[in-house]
Amino acid sequence: MNPLLDLSGVTVTVPSAEGPRRLLDGIDLSLAPGEALGLVGESGSGKSMTMRAVTRLLPRGAAVSGAVRYDGAEVLAMDAGALRRYRDHEVGLVFQDPRAHINPTRRIGAFLVEALVRNRGVGKREALARAAAVLAEVGIDDPQRRLRQYPHEVSGGMLQRVMIASVLLAEPRLILADEPTTALDVTIQREVVTILDRLRRERGMGMVFITHDLDLALAVCGRVAVMYAGRIVEVRTAAGLHERAAHPYTLGLLGSRPSIDARSARLEAVPGRPIAAYEAGAGCAFAPRCLFAMEACDRTAPPLRAFDDGLVRCSRVEEIHAARTEATA
């Protein structure tokens, strides 16, 4: 099957007072129609910038190279009209803070029907009926009453469902969700991701789910890509990543997270702090924090290559894997 979304060698550099800064360094990523892909990383890893490259919503003065293909079309080469159609009809965005992305002075109904009425020429009455139907689909009781309410009258979890409903009204084939549940309570998080997942399956939409929470990505997505310093360092199925993570950074992330089932005497903390792409040296960006790093790791940046049914960016992955397998045997 042809990919719905395909990124190859996407590199983004932004200007700063100290000169150009690289934020993404050769992102290769592919999403099949209807697939849910998790994009996981810490601060500065470039996960949100990757999403902005996909929609070409980049900071002023940013330089992009590489290719972003949506359904075969080159997004980076689209003219204004094609780009608008792509953004309006094909891609739905869900952000962390719904309150920052909704006009607080307008009723929820007016917000939901705006795009339908203005971009699609749907009549207002028909648009309101569709909006009410979609609100019911995202599990909102009494949609007629909600349409008349203002954003401040509903909870954060409810408003995030409204945002998801607004995305669904455009009937996109691709959803980009950037930390969509990070600001929500855990019980509400569960409801929201369950709704997102059900609708994605029913409608066959592809989804890139961006999160700092590896556990959540593993729970929600079929496949997960781990980012570090503006690069993809590992890609694997969720089950594969959970059981057989291979990159030292992924192993570090898994070891860093306390378990709800037992207290460990010490967490296997990764020393140092996460860095951005422009802070990385010539070699492997993770090498300064890596317990397995050797001199060569500081000199040459390893490519992303196939290993154990996944992709891993580490020169020593075979040795590390062998040593770990031996240790646990």
Next chain:
Amino acid sequence: MNAGNAGNAVEVRGLNKHFKAHHAVVDVDFDVPAGGSLGIVGESGSGKTTIARMLVGLERPSSGTIEVMGRDRSAPARGAKERGRRARELQIVFQDPYTSLDPSQSARAAVEEVLRHHGRDLSLTQELVDQVGLTERQASARPRDLSGGQRQRVAIARALAASPKVLILDEAVSALDVSIQAQVLNLLTDIRAQTGIAYLLISHDLAVVRQLCDTVLVLRRGRVVEQGDCATVLDAPAQEYTRALREAVPVPGWAVTA
């Protein structure tokens, strides 16, 4: 729970807080044993932060008693001497290390200020800086030149400078990247083992509570849902709400397998 047990660092009985018609905290009782660690878990609006604010004296209880190290602090402190004594009993570290530090003050200066205020020896500064794992360069840097994890270490060092018996950690690791969060959790575990300080951790994250706490209290809409040993409450929750919280924690293959 043993009322009046001399082994408790914190004893809270019948605690209530009303904000006009809103009943934010309702009849809450709990203890933190000396050197112990209690996690208060709850979602938005559970009242967990209101409880922390009453413990440090930022809010006044509507009714009920709060004792820290056997001394009542249900009413505001009278005079500088009493405030100083309360500060040596209990300190707090907030969630956001970006807003809780003085932007013009290095870690070293922040720690020295607190040591001086409490009449402690300034030579303890280096010990505290080392204890929280800050390098020389980081200890001399302004907050804006430090990362989130480093700033949180500064906030912890500053709190420890008062040599408190109890440290409230109000979502103190929630905003940190996971690799940094692990470092700070290890640091907090070490500090408790070394100093015998008691923790009261306010958190929405059950796994963090399990890692750092001996006992846990589950709070919902201002009321205690259940409390007890971490292992008991989290492994075999007696209440439906605790079960729901527990099941809402994402695990692989939890909502879906694609």
